[in-house]
Amino acid sequence: MTILQIRNLSIALPKGADRPHAVEDVSLELAAGEILCIVGESGSGKSMSANALMGLLPEGVRPVKGSITYQGRDLLQADEGDLRALRGRDIGMIFQEPLSALNPLMRIGAQIAEVFEAHRLLTPVARQSRALELLHEVGLPDPKKAIRAYPFQLSGGQRQRVMIAMALALEPKVLIADEPTTALDVTTQAQILKLIEDLRRKRNMAVIFITHDFGVVADIADRVIVMQHGRIVEEGPARDVLLHARHPYTQKLIAAIPGPGGEAKDDKQGAPAILRVRGLNKIYKTGGGLFSSPRVVHAVNDMTFDLHTGETIGIVGESGSGKSTAGRCLVRLVAPDSGRVEMAGVDMASLSGADLRANRRRIQMIFQDPYSSLNPRSTIGRILTEGPVSYGTPRAEALARARELLELVGLDASAVTRYPHEFSGGQRQRVGIARALALQPDIIIADEAVSALDVSIQAQVLDLLADLKRQLNLSMLFITHDLRVAAQVCDRIIVMKQGRVVEMGSADTVLTAPEHDYTRALLEAIPGRDYERALKDATGVPACQS
Template structure:
C-alpha cells in the first residue's frame, strides 16, 4: 500500500453527528449507551472509530444507518446529518430510499448478512432493482462490472454461486460490491476484516481504499485493531463507554496520544518482535507428530478421486512448557492439523503421540481414557460452552466424568475461577451473562480443569479486542508457566504468534513451508510465503507501545491501492 498525507479540511462534509444520545427504549433515566457523540466525516476521508468491545462503536454505526433495534435502543436526542438530511427525523420509507443510494454498510460477518438461498449475483442485482429503473440485462451488466471492479476471479461463475460456495474474502468482496454499486456518499465498514487472515485482510483494505479513490466515498471504518487503523486511517476517534474520549489525525494519535485510555489501547497492540526464547525442557516431548496426512473426499463407487489434501507430511514435536504456533492463511491446513491431533477428525496417515501414547489409530472407545491429556480452546467460546449449563457445571463435567467426586470438582472449579481472574460467585451464572473475554477465560478454565499435558488453542484470541487479547495471552502464559503444559497455538495473526510462541510452523496449502524458532522465522524468514505473511501484517511499521514508527517510512495519512 502506498501512503500519503491528505488534508480534508476543505472537502465537503458528508456526515455530521452532534450530541448524539442513544439509550434503552422506554427507559429515559437509564444510563445512556451513547453519551453526547460528536463526529465529522468529509468526502474521500477514512475516519476510524476504535475502542474495546462494548464501547459503542457499532451502536454509532447502526444509529447512522437508522438500524437501531426499536425494541431495545432509541435515539433520545442529538443530530445525525447526512449532507443536509436529518436521519434522526427520517421515516422508515425515507431511510429505505436513503440506504444504498447515499449511505451503505459492510457488516463484519458476510455469511450472516448474505441470503444463503439466493445466488450472490441476484443479491447484488436486488439493490439495483429496488433503487433504479434499469432493465434486467442492464442490471446484470452493471452487477458483472461491479464484481470485476472488486477483483473477483471468474466473475461469471461467482455470479451464479451461493454464499457458502465462496471463501470468506470473496464473500466480503460481494458485500463491498453490493454496498458500492450505487456510489453512496458514505460507506460504513463495521469490523469487515476481523475474521480474515492477514493477506486477505490486506487485499480487502486495498480494495476499500481503491474504491474510495475511484468513487470519492467517505468511509467510517469501525475496528478494534490499531494495526489496521495505522494502515488506513486519515483521522481517528477513540470511544470508551459510549463517549468519544479523543479525536485526532492518525499521525498525531499514534505519536502523541493524550488520553490514558488511548495509550492503554496502543500499548496492548502486539508487534512482530518475538518473545525471549525459553529453554528447552530435558523432559520427554509432550507431543510428537510424524508424517501426518489428511485428505478429504476421494474414492467413490464408480470412479477414484485423489480428494483434497488438507495436510501433507506434517512433522513436529512440543516439549513441556513450550508453545508451537502454526500460522498461515485460511485453507492452509492449520485447523485441520489441530482437529487431527484432537481426534475430532481421523487423520488419513501418520502418527500422533501424546503423553507417550500413540493416539492416531485408536478407536473412539480406546481413546476415551486418554482424552484428559489433551484439551482444546476454540475460537468462539459462546458456541463451545453449553448455553443451558452454569459455569460450574461446565467446569465440573470433565473431572466428574473421569472419577473426581462432585464436591472436589466444585472446589477445583472455584480455584480455576480465581486462576483465570474471575470471581468464585460467578460459578452459578450462565455464558450469556459474561463478556466475550470472560467467556474465553471460562473456556480456558474448562480446558485446564483436566490438568492436560497439551493445550490446543485454535484461533483462541482472534475475535477479541486488543486489550482483552493481551490479557488472555498473559493468562495462557501464566498457566503454562504454572503447570508446565505444552501448547499448540493456531493463529493467522503473526503478531500474536510473536507474543506467545517459542517455535513457529508456517503452512501453505497443506504443506509445511518453514519451521523453526520464532525469532528466526519472524525476523529472518527464508520462504517467500512467510515473507509475504509478514509483509501483510497490519501496523508492522509501528512500535505502538512507544508511540513511534519503526523505520523511516512515513506514517500513513490515508492509504491508496
C-alpha cells in the first residue's frame, strides 16, 4: 500500500546558484514497510527532496511545481501548524550529524522528552520513563547513564542512536534517514543499519534512506532511486540496479566503490626507514573528584612500527581505537607520555621549542574536515602561504608556490583569491592537501581524509594522493575506519583496538587472510559484502573494477 507519493516535484534555487532547480520533475512512491534508498553525490538533490517532505527547505529555496501527498494530504499546501503537528508524529527524521543536531546544553533525557512536550503528550514523569524505554530499544549500552549525559559525553554511534530514538519517539509511519552512517566506523555503521532494519520490521515503518554508499544500499534497500543534478536517472529493485545498472552515472558511482580485498603492491620494506616509532604511549585521565578516582584511558599503548621511504601504512580501527591520537602524537599536536618518534635520527617526541618547530615541517597532516580546519576568514592564498612565510620564505615566492600547489592538486591557480566557503567539500580537501604539501614534508599523515566525501570524489582524492606520493616520493600514514579505502591505497596495515596494535602486515595479507578476531570482525562489518560476492559471481569482476 502506497503511504507517500511525490509527483513532478521541482524546487527552485535562488538566483545566482549553479543551476535553476535543486530538484526537477521528481516523482516517487513509498509503500508501507518499504526501505527506499535515494543515492547520489552532494548536490544531486536527494537531501533537498527529504527536506521538502518535512517542510524544512532553506530560506530562498521553494517548491515551484508538483505535489507531495501523504495519506491524502498535499504537504506542499499545508500551513506551518499542520507541518509542525506532522513532524515526528507521522514523519520522523534522522539527520546526518547528530552532534550539530543535538542541543549541547541539554541532557539526552530532556531532549527526548521535549519531543513529547512539543506535541503536548504524556506527563513529565511519563516522558522521562518513555525516553528511557526508547534508549533501551535503540541499543544504548547503559540507558540510565545515557539519559543523564550531555551529547559530548557520548560516542558518535551512541549520539546517532539518540537521534534515532528521538525520531521514533512518536512512532511515525515514515522515517527519513539522511546519511545517518556516513562518518561512522564500519562496526557502528553495521549496528545502526541493523537497528533501522529491525525497527522497520517491528513497526512496519516505511523508510527513505539517503546515502552515497552503494554498500549500504546493498545491505538494506528494497528499491533504489539514483539522482544526478536534481533529476532521477535510474530506479528499480535494489538487486537489479546494483547488478545491472543501466545509466552511465550509476555505473560510475558503483565503479568508484573501493574493493574490499587488498591488492599486491611493491614491497617498500627494503627501503630505508624514514620514521621509527618505538614504545609510543599516550594516557588520558578524565573525571574524578573528592570521592572518586579519575578514569584512566590508555589511548595509545606501546605502539611500535617503522615507516619506509615511499611507503603508505594504513592505521585502521573503530572510533576510540587510538588511531587518530597516534597520528597527532607523531606530528606533535599531542605530546606523548613516553616512547620515541625518530626521523633522521632525531627523536621528535623529546623535542620542544625551536628544535621542535625546525623539525616539525618534515611531517604534516591532512585533517578529516577541511571546512573546520581551514580559516573561513582567510583566502586560500593566505592559508597556503602562512606556513612557508613563518619559516622565512619570502611572501611572493610562497604565493607563487601556492599557485603551483593548487594546480598540482587539480584546482585553478586563481583560487588563491577565494575563500573556503566558495568550494565544495572535495575541493576544500584538495586545498587541505595543498596546505600539507606547502612545507615540502617527507611524511604526510592523512587523518580520515576522505571519510565524509562522496564515493566518486573520494576516488578522485585517493588517486590524487597516490599521484602526489609518486611525484614527490612521499611517505604516508593513512588513518581510516574504512577498510575498503585502506585496501586501495596502503602497502601495509596496522590494526588498532583500544590503543593497542593487534595486527600488522601487508595490506593483501591483513585484508584477505586476517589473523586476529577483531580484524575479521571489521572486515565482516563492511557494508555490501554480500553484494560484492554476488557481483563477482554474476560478472567475474569485483565491484571496484566493473
